[in-house]
Amino acid sequence: MAALSLLGTALWGFAQGLVGSNFAQIGADSGAMIVVSLIATAASALLVYYFRRRSSAAERAASWRALWRMSTWGWIALAVIACLTFNALIGGFAQQRGIEMTPTNMVLGDAIRAYPVALLIFAMGLAPAYEELLFRRVLFGRLWAAGRPWLGLALSSAAFALLHEPPGLSASHGWSMLLLWAVYGFMSLCFGWVYYRSGSLWAAYAAHAINNLIAVAAVLASS
Template sequence: MSLDLEPGGPAPHDPPPPPPEPERRAPGVAGFFVAVLLLYALPGALAQAASASLGLAWSELFAFLLPAALAAAGANLRPGRLLGLDRAPPVPALVLALLCGVAGFLTAGAVMALTTLALPASWVKAFDLTPLFGGPAWHRALLGLLASLLAPVCEEAAFRGYVQRTLLLRLRPAPAIGVTAVLFAAMHLDPVRFPALVVLGLLFGWLAWRAGSIWPAVAAHAVNNAIASLAAVLPSRPGPEAPARPLEALALLAGGALWLAALAAFYARLTPAPPAPAEALAPADPSLPSGRFALAKIPFPLRRAAVLGLVLLGLLGVRGAVRSARPTPAAGTRRASGIAPRGTAATPGDPRAGAAPR
């Protein structure tokens, strides 16, 4: 007895075909940025109005870092991989990134000086962040530490981590880095610092892309913020600050850019092959599709962290209400609290985050 089979047909005992691979797609960017912006501008402003230092810590943890982790986990992706936290670059690359942060500080500072010359003096005064570093020495030191240590990690996880690495799945490196830098600068809601923040965002984005990790960007961001915070914390000379001169600013811009270019050339030799963008798409559950956000995919520890953030925000709100209900001290006896007086800073409690020096 013979069994006739059509040419190319399956044999009687062939195993069934494997099930199709779950869909792997890039998570969304627009919704994430809008959520971060609203968290920073609304609850973050409330928290920082209640306490400049505690509010800054709340904003960094619960308006930047936690939303990035929630967005990654809700898309069935490993947060550490998508945010670029799991790859440790070589130590020489981190050292060069620190030096790039110093050169970037000088370059962005020159851009900031030229911007202040081009904009109306009323704008420059309205967005001045110097009053945020008022108050006692311990308060200024605490703000400086938060700006130099906590802010770089949280903001780089959100922007060079989630936003940029997600855009790299859709765009070529140059536009992905550029769009991320513009969003990073726009998030600060500060037109005076916007051009300088774009420059810093481009630097941080390039460092992160070359290494396939956000840690070099964190290092550069941290040293930039440390220098800016130190300049704000140290006592200044009495009297009005002399305005920047265009030729001096242009010379500083040229010198900083040349130094930055030399450092970038050495950094590129240490990071010759950026990893493929698709490596960021590591599913938390390989049996499920990834890319589309769903609350049910968020693990319990991250949900608990979100609840903790709401509780802390409520406590800060109560603290702010209690302080507002206190009698106002008489003129000349009010102590500096570290919170910017009304009309001096449109971005409440934001003394950091790649802020170019003034």
């Protein structure tokens, strides 16, 4: 995803240079960067989908049935509430300690507010699809199938946190980064638990999408 984003950005800059745009004009086009991010994430999701652990027809049918059980939606609601509560607790702790938490994906706050539809497509459609396939189906799912679900939860959650706030590339550092790792790691644990309890990747996807929708609504409401 990072490689495709860099390639898309370079191609965009090259194309704009050919038509005579200056550096300031190229850098100011946040809409183009959002499109590049959407394409990079969608292509990465398709790649992960190709290498996923294949499911049988019976497993797919069982997963779909599980999505419509009341207990599954109970787990989804519990996961979302747990994520929101944990985020609030971490945010309160950071505020008391004077720690400024700046998630990397919030650096593009102005662009997010300018293109809310693109943001919704990314936050509720592409990002959850890519991340649930990679972290739940591939990483956690393979260890779950090997009889090591707790190891799968731990490793997939650590990877989830590191992808969202990569060391050296993140907008945060020090305690701020550690707290953001805790937020993302806990979020991944919740989504993985929903998948484990329900047996449906659709359930984990729904929890992830709802959580992102609430985050997007908060960003847009603050504009």
